[in-house]
Amino acid sequence: MANHDIDITVRRGTVHALMGENGAGKSTLMKILYGMQRPDEGTIAINGKQVQLGTPADAIDLGIGMVHQHFMLADNLTVWENIVLGGEKLHGMGGKAKAKIQEISDQYGLGVRPDALIEDLGVADRQRVEILKVLYRGANILILDEPTAVLVPQEVDALFDNLRELKAEGVTVIFISHKLHEVLAVADAISVIRRGTTVGDADPKTVTARQLAEMMVGAELPSPASRESTVMPDEMLGVNGLRIAKTDAEGIERVVLDDVSLRIRRGEVLGIAGVEGNGQAELVEAIMGMIPLDAGTVTLDGKDVTNALTRARREAGIGYIPEDRHRHGLLLEAPLWENRILGHVTETPNSKGVLLDPAGARKDTQRIVEEYDVRTPGIEVTAASLSGGNQQKLIIGREMSHDPKLLVAAHPTRGVDVGAQAQIWEQIRSAQREGLAVLLISADLDELIGLSDTIRVIYRGRLVADADPATVTAEDLGTAMTGAARGHIESEPDAVAEQKATAAEGTEAASDRSADDTQAGE
Amino acid sequence: ACGAKSTDNNTSSGASSGASSVKVGMAYDIGGRGDQSFNDSAARGLDQAKDQLGVQVTEAEAKTGEAEADKEARLKSLVSAGYNPVIAVGFVYQAAVEKVAKENPNVKFAIIDSASDTQPSNVTSLTFSEQEGSYLAGVAAASKSKAKHIGFIGGVQSELIKKFEAGYKAGAKSVDPNIVVETTYLTTPPDFSGFNDPGKGKEAAQGQLDKGADVIYSAAGSSGNGSIEAVASKGKWAIGVDSDQATQPALSKYKANILTSMVKNVNVAVFDYIKAYKDGNPLTGVKNFDLKAEGVSLAQTGGFLKDIQPKIDAATQAITSGATKIPTTPEN
Amino acid sequence: MSTATTARPKTPGAPTKKSKLTWPIVLLLIAGALVLVSAVGAATGNHGLTASGQVNAALGAAVPIAMAGLGGLWSERAGVVNIGLEGMMVAGTFCGAWVGFLVNPWVGLLAGMAGGALGGLLHALVTVTFGVDHIVSGVGINLLIPGICAYVNRIYYRDYVANGAGANQSPPADSLPNITIPGLSDWLADIEKHHWFLVSDVAGIVGGVVTDLSVVIVIAAVLIIASYFLLWRTVFGLRLRSCGENPTAAESLGVNVYKYKYFAVVASGAFAGLAGAYLSLVAAHFYKDGQTQGRGFIGLAAMIFGNWMPGGLAVGSGLFGFTDSLQLRDADNVHVLLLVIALAMGLLAMWHGYRRKYTTAVISLVVAGGLGLWFALTDSVERPLIVATPYVITLVVLALASQRLRPPKADGQIYRKGEAK
Amino acid sequence: MTSPNPPAKRSFASRFDGEKILLALAAPVLAVLLSVVLCSVLLAVSGKDPFDAFDVMIRYGTASDGQVLTLNRTTVYYIAGCAAAFGFRMNLFNIGVEGQYRLGVLFAAYVGSQVDLPAVIQVPLLLVTAMLVGGLWASVAGVLKVYRGVSEVISTIMLNAIATAVVGLLLIPGRFAPAKSANANAIQTAPVSESSHFFSIETAGGTLWGFIFVAILIGVLFQFTLTRTRFGFDLRATGRSETAAKASGVNVKRMVLTSMAVSGAIAGLIGIPELLQSSFYFGQSIQLNLGFIGISVALLGRNSPIGIAFSALLFAFLDVSGTQLPLQGDYPQEIVLVMQGTIVICVVVAYELVRRYGLKRQQQKVGAELAAQAAAAAANKEVAA
Ligand SMILES: Nc1ncnc2c1ncn2[C@@H]1O[C@H](COP(=O)(O)OP(=O)(O)OP(=O)(O)O)[C@@H](O)[C@H]1O
Ligand SMILES: Nc1ncnc2c1ncn2[C@@H]1O[C@H](COP(=O)(O)OP(=O)(O)OP(=O)(O)O)[C@@H](O)[C@H]1O
Ligand SMILES: [Mg+2]
Numbered sequence A: 001m002a003n004h005d006i007d008i009t010v011r012r013g014t015v016h017a018l019m020g021e022n023g024a025g026k027s028t029l030m031k032i033l034y035g036m037q038r039p040d041e042g043t044i045a046i047n048g049k050q051v052q053l054g055t056p057a058d059a060i061d062l063g064i065g066m067v068h069q070h071f072m073l074a075d076n077l078t079v080w081e082n083i084v085l086g087g088e089k090l091h092g093m094g095g096k097a098k099a100k101i102q103e104i105s106d107q108y109g110l111g112v113r114p115d116a117l118i119e120d121l122g123v124a125d126r127q128r129v130e131i132l133k134v135l136y137r138g139a140n141i142l143i144l145d146e147p148t149a150v151l152v153p154q155e156v157d158a159l160f161d162n163l164r165e166l167k168a169e170g171v172t173v174i175f176i177s178h179k180l181h182e183v184l185a186v187a188d189a190i191s192v193i194r195r196g197t198t199v200g201d202a203d204p205k206t207v208t209a210r211q212l213a214e215m216m217v218g219a220e221l222p223s224p225a226s227r228e229s230t231v232m233p234d235e236m237l238g239v240n241g242l243r244i245a246k247t248d249a250e251g252i253e254r255v256v257l258d259d260v261s262l263r264i265r266r267g268e269v270l271g272i273a274g275v276e277g278n279g280q281a282e283l284v285e286a287i288m289g290m291i292p293l294d295a296g297t298v299t300l301d302g303k304d305v306t307n308a309l310t311r312a313r314r315e316a317g318i319g320y321i322p323e324d325r326h327r328h329g330l331l332l333e334a335p336l337w338e339n340r341i342l343g344h345v346t347e348t349p350n351s352k353g354v355l356l357d358p359a360g361a362r363k364d365t366q367r368i369v370e371e372y373d374v375r376t377p378g379i380e381v382t383a384a385s386l387s388g389g390n391q392q393k394l395i396i397g398r399e400m401s402h403d404p405k406l407l408v409a410a411h412p413t414r415g416v417d418v419g420a421q422a423q424i425w426e427q428i429r430s431a432q433r434e435g436l437a438v439l440l441i442s443a444d445l446d447e448l449i450g451l452s453d454t455i456r457v458i459y460r461g462r463l464v465a466d467a468d469p470a471t472v473t474a475e476d477l478g479t480a481m482t483g484a485a486r487g488h489i490e491s492e493p494d495a496v497a498e499q500k501a502t503a504a505e506g507t508e509a510a511s512d513r514s515a516d517d518t519q520a521g522e
Numbered sequence B: 001a002c003g004a005k006s007t008d009n010n011t012s013s014g015a016s017s018g019a020s021s022v023k024v025g026m027a028y029d030i031g032g033r034g035d036q037s038f039n040d041s042a043a044r045g046l047d048q049a050k051d052q053l054g055v056q057v058t059e060a061e062a063k064t065g066e067a068e069a070d071k072e073a074r075l076k077s078l079v080s081a082g083y084n085p086v087i088a089v090g091f092v093y094q095a096a097v098e099k100v101a102k103e104n105p106n107v108k109f110a111i112i113d114s115a116s117d118t119q120p121s122n123v124t125s126l127t128f129s130e131q132e133g134s135y136l137a138g139v140a141a142a143s144k145s146k147a148k149h150i151g152f153i154g155g156v157q158s159e160l161i162k163k164f165e166a167g168y169k170a171g172a173k174s175v176d177p178n179i180v181v182e183t184t185y186l187t188t189p190p191d192f193s194g195f196n197d198p199g200k201g202k203e204a205a206q207g208q209l210d211k212g213a214d215v216i217y218s219a220a221g222s223s224g225n226g227s228i229e230a231v232a233s234k235g236k237w238a239i240g241v242d243s244d245q246a247t248q249p250a251l252s253k254y255k256a257n258i259l260t261s262m263v264k265n266v267n268v269a270v271f272d273y274i275k276a277y278k279d280g281n282p283l284t285g286v287k288n289f290d291l292k293a294e295g296v297s298l299a300q301t302g303g304f305l306k307d308i309q310p311k312i313d314a315a316t317q318a319i320t321s322g323a324t325k326i327p328t329t330p331e332n
Numbered sequence C: 001m002s003t004a005t006t007a008r009p010k011t012p013g014a015p016t017k018k019s020k021l022t023w024p025i026v027l028l029l030i031a032g033a034l035v036l037v038s039a040v041g042a043a044t045g046n047h048g049l050t051a052s053g054q055v056n057a058a059l060g061a062a063v064p065i066a067m068a069g070l071g072g073l074w075s076e077r078a079g080v081v082n083i084g085l086e087g088m089m090v091a092g093t094f095c096g097a098w099v100g101f102l103v104n105p106w107v108g109l110l111a112g113m114a115g116g117a118l119g120g121l122l123h124a125l126v127t128v129t130f131g132v133d134h135i136v137s138g139v140g141i142n143l144l145i146p147g148i149c150a151y152v153n154r155i156y157y158r159d160y161v162a163n164g165a166g167a168n169q170s171p172p173a174d175s176l177p178n179i180t181i182p183g184l185s186d187w188l189a190d191i192e193k194h195h196w197f198l199v200s201d202v203a204g205i206v207g208g209v210v211t212d213l214s215v216v217i218v219i220a221a222v223l224i225i226a227s228y229f230l231l232w233r234t235v236f237g238l239r240l241r242s243c244g245e246n247p248t249a250a251e252s253l254g255v256n257v258y259k260y261k262y263f264a265v266v267a268s269g270a271f272a273g274l275a276g277a278y279l280s281l282v283a284a285h286f287y288k289d290g291q292t293q294g295r296g297f298i299g300l301a302a303m304i305f306g307n308w309m310p311g312g313l314a315v316g317s318g319l320f321g322f323t324d325s326l327q328l329r330d331a332d333n334v335h336v337l338l339l340v341i342a343l344a345m346g347l348l349a350m351w352h353g354y355r356r357k358y359t360t361a362v363i364s365l366v367v368a369g370g371l372g373l374w375f376a377l378t379d380s381v382e383r384p385l386i387v388a389t390p391y392v393i394t395l396v397v398l399a400l401a402s403q404r405l406r407p408p409k410a411d412g413q414i415y416r417k418g419e420a421k
Numbered sequence D: 001m002t003s004p005n006p007p008a009k010r011s012f013a014s015r016f017d018g019e020k021i022l023l024a025l026a027a028p029v030l031a032v033l034l035s036v037v038l039c040s041v042l043l044a045v046s047g048k049d050p051f052d053a054f055d056v057m058i059r060y061g062t063a064s065d066g067q068v069l070t071l072n073r074t075t076v077y078y079i080a081g082c083a084a085a086f087g088f089r090m091n092l093f094n095i096g097v098e099g100q101y102r103l104g105v106l107f108a109a110y111v112g113s114q115v116d117l118p119a120v121i122q123v124p125l126l127l128v129t130a131m132l133v134g135g136l137w138a139s140v141a142g143v144l145k146v147y148r149g150v151s152e153v154i155s156t157i158m159l160n161a162i163a164t165a166v167v168g169l170l171l172i173p174g175r176f177a178p179a180k181s182a183n184a185n186a187i188q189t190a191p192v193s194e195s196s197h198f199f200s201i202e203t204a205g206g207t208l209w210g211f212i213f214v215a216i217l218i219g220v221l222f223q224f225t226l227t228r229t230r231f232g233f234d235l236r237a238t239g240r241s242e243t244a245a246k247a248s249g250v251n252v253k254r255m256v257l258t259s260m261a262v263s264g265a266i267a268g269l270i271g272i273p274e275l276l277q278s279s280f281y282f283g284q285s286i287q288l289n290l291g292f293i294g295i296s297v298a299l300l301g302r303n304s305p306i307g308i309a310f311s312a313l314l315f316a317f318l319d320v321s322g323t324q325l326p327l328q329g330d331y332p333q334e335i336v337l338v339m340q341g342t343i344v345i346c347v348v349v350a351y352e353l354v355r356r357y358g359l360k361r362q363q364q365k366v367g368a369e370l371a372a373q374a375a376a377a378a379a380n381k382e383v384a385a
């Protein structure tokens, strides 16, 4: 059961925030509202009238629009095709529709080009297309499921401006987010749900971030605070003059990585900040040996691995937490113990010689499940039946079990619930103290600042800026990520201090929570 | 069930039922009765034997691309159901007949279109001198061609069809040494679809017509239907094969353009074989049905050969007398 | 779609080299090919490659392949892989010939389409409603439909032997008309005869199109063009394609994905049925077991070859039809084709050399030299190889140019309503 | 394109869960019954007695000679099924089994007719020849896929047709076939030497091919490789998720090349039992369509060596007993194709329905157990507080 006994009332012309930990049931609730899933019982009333939502078409007819947590766009179609799809009756398919799109785009300053192919767009642009899709249909109830997860701070501000404008026009917005300060900044009302049921409402004018955190989290609210440096002098990973160009389907060549050089020392966490699609993924794949290089070298612990196969690199001690665990980290249809073998099939305890050692792998999987608190009824269930956070814990347990020298971690805590988040950070830190080098890529700038020893900013395939996490704010980092700042970035000391204070408040709230635990269970 | 054979319980009933009558089992090649061609001809012989000699018959046919073992099983089933003699239509049965005949020395077998050095004595081969009939077809074609340009379409480039080509070319050259003969084979073994694809026959014929041929002989099974259609629609002459194509209902529209057909009288061979068996002096060894034995002939439907009949008669005379030797493989 | 991050935008970097296939380039290539073929024709004295009869036959041979491919295109554009085209074609041959015989060939064409559509309906039921693997369903259909048709033929036509039916063939149906444009056709034929460089070749090609053209070829051409407009220019087409690219997105916008998938697969079957009906009503006039001979698969290949686009599909099936009829019509032409390809490869080698792709250039040059030598040292190509010409050419062309292909993103994936992540 | 890998093995306890066994058996049994019903309807509508027809088939299939034929045929179908399944296991759709099989057996027949070594060397030599030729032919498709991005679906379709041409080219008398054939109208290779003959077992029902043991060995090796070796793990991983396999260090290109070659090598063996046990030559009467039968058998057997054994047996039984239909009661044997088609479709639909049901059950179980864990954790906390 994902949801039960949910009661939420949303007033017209407001921004209503919905909060809750991972897997709390927010998306499920919204999908029910949007007609994509059917509730077993209960009622939905819109403008006081009770309605039946069998399909998304019903919801659209009632003026509900939804921007999904995972984008719902057809890559190989153009922007206007994606927008017009399903709503062709409104303005036809030709010039009139395009003109309408352009008009809405201009009205809200979305800057969308109707004839572009979706696959050529960046994440923020895609988000705008999603919003345009909803506006195009003249929706008066707008549901946004975690729209800010992949945006940089400046883009978040732009989005909030749009939302306020919509609100002024009488549109009702339901807004889902995990980020307390965002919610406080934009919402008129807040509902919190936990384990699929409503916990309570809050007034953003009076509630503090700390109180909100108390309502929301059933576990410690973590924040990666800075700590003693463990960096040792010897280089673990060296990347020199990396260049990768790709030819796309039309035969157009694009340079995705250009002259990228970096080094990570033993015990160091190097954070890469950047808007998605600026070459991070290629950088990771190049270090893992998954794509060919056009130029440059990669050395690991002093040895040149430029031409080594992925398997050889993994055997040489690179651990890999992929950004997309479903595509790169797991065999969803295979049991957990086979997933434990994945990526380390040539190493003990998974194999002896050319033969597999299923017994050994099973035993070790059991150990990982216990040590890393993977919540599962057993090691024979498929990976697909675990929730996202537990899948991630399994992957981390697997990668850490082979004592890596270098950990390539892409968004290690994305989509992971808060409890698991803290645990993952702690795992990385303790290994770091023993000399592990980490390449960390994350869209969560707080995580990046809190965990890294050094930060580099990637923009259009180049490392354009660097920063010391102790002296930079998320806002300034965000500016650099949009290409607006280069070189060494240092923020105002005041701003840095303020940011530190906010983070501390969150942590404090969490530690306070365990003291007065009693009323949280409701 | 492991112990019992499928035939254990019906051998007695099968063999003894009609003491007076002969039971003939017939195994056709692909297409079977109703293929408008080769198998049909064999079926006519069988029907004739049934009517005139009062024999009992049963029939079965091959499936496209079946296993060798299926052919053996078919023959064995006929044998064990008490059929004797068993007639296999088509050279594809050679190996199966040999094997089953060795296991059943008391049963007589006949195989059409095939002979082998290793077959046992209870196997009789019924073969035809296709090259002789084709020679006559070549004579007719060359005599009728105004452009001195004729064509040959073979269904599959197998040894058997090459005999047709060889005779046809020799016949045509005997009339006019300078005549141009186009040759097209639709497919090559082991792809036997060339006997089965009228579309291919049509295209090949059109190609030859475009090059200037005005008489086209197709030895291509039912692909020939396509070539006859193409030839007829251009108002040229077509020569058919195996059965008299001018009497085929499917081709009645093109009757006026079917010059003749090189008929292979499988029915004659089948009937003769059964009759000899019934009369108590079965045919043995390789029994070749040539022009002389009326195993092959040119069909006369439509009477289009009348004006050149003397030439054909002369050629027939030369062949039956042994004066003309006809190659069985094409010259080039 | 597992997460929003899987689709990676290509913002970084600027395009450096552009080599898009635009209309002017395509026209230039066609003109170049024409000149090459004309030159070879003049040099060897064999003008078979551009003879009107050859062009006409090529079109005819291309029709069943193109229609099967069009069926594949409709279905795969909606995200359903259709290996069962072959079986649906068989349904078309059978129903087409049957109704063609009982009523008339025009109704027969429709019946063939209906028969194929029925096969498509079965495929849709199994893949869309039951969510079974598309390939497995297709393989099952390829077993089932030919079996049913062969069985029914054997039982049903027993009473029609006098009409020309046999154990594995139906009685013949009447012909469908052919179209000739009276004056133009003769005039072009006249020009063609003179073997004037280039002029006669063009006359031959145009002549092949205006002389003795089966109406079904015209219908097929219309269907290909209509499919383009329907799929790329209408609401219906947009929705259908969205089901093949991202059905969940379509669903979230109120598109009834199941409905469009059903429609596409049924239409796919109808096109395959038309391909079959062409075989049993135009190429032949009767149904026969095993008549399709793998053309459904070739159609699928032509569709992939054509990058899931109607235009590309037409080129792919045209190429196959051309080489197939070439080898059937006149074996000597295949020998001449060797020279044409050798020269083309030589030119390709020069182009690669110019673009500094030396390895590819050398490989092309070696192939060109080998083919040229083969041409020079022989008088004809051996018969079995002649028969294989269309397959070899298709394989070679694909090997040279298949990296640009882009299937619909959700092609072959099993879609379940309401199971979006 | 396909989802070739059956769902993961269940835990030891759940594997012997009565309900699951019931469900697993229910699917194929129901499907076969349904197909029997459908075919009965077809037979009845066309004026034939379905019961008698099935009786004919069952009587022949259970008689000793029918059984031997069925087993011999099963041997061939099993190898064909394994050849296709090996590719499927890695998401490779090897339609080219047909061509690989024909070339493999042709070369083996030729070598067998030219070379005469002691049987212990001769027989393995012929097997290796067939595997090598089949594997090389399949590798053409592998190479084209890896280096030129040509879909193996198209390339193998084309290669099948080209293989036919190559066979035709080589069978021209004077090349692989003797210039003067013993059998006037057929083109075929000379018979293989006596030492090439594979051992067989004489039974009451006829000659049982000893090659059945080779087929069993192939199945055992297939299963062992897949489940017990590193290579097999890589192969299954690639089949389940190419992206995940690549990230895990599998060299996907090499994997494609290897598995295509292995699939082709197994395909090369398909014709060997017939060659070394029955006909002893390669000729025009070679059984066609074994490649496609192999694909059907593999898909029906869910690409697992055990499943393929059952589906090969079923297909062989239908084909063998079907030949009796026209002889005993004038039933068109095409009804067998109809049965095979309906069985394939019904079985996969039934499997899918059962799979969905099972998945739902598993998720519910996981959900329930997790909820229980969470409740327990909460209770503990309260106790602690
Ligand atoms: N029909 C269902 N029955 C039971 N559980 C379900 C059902 N559908 C989804 N779930 C599970 O319920 C939980 C709620 O998922 P949901 O996507 O709504 O979470 P969320 O609050 O949006 O989390 P996130 O912050 O990660 O987006 C998930 O663990 C989900 O897998
Ligand atoms: N229909 C359902 N019925 C019962 N449980 C379900 C259902 N669907 C999903 N679940 C449960 O949801 C969990 C996994 O779902 P899901 O992958 O959506 O989690 P998630 O946290 O949203 O992951 P991610 O963040 O990677 O999307 C499992 O516990 C699974 O058992
Ligand atoms: Mg969510």
Ligand SMILES: [Mg+2]
Pocket: A023, A388, A415
């Ligand atoms: Mg989630």
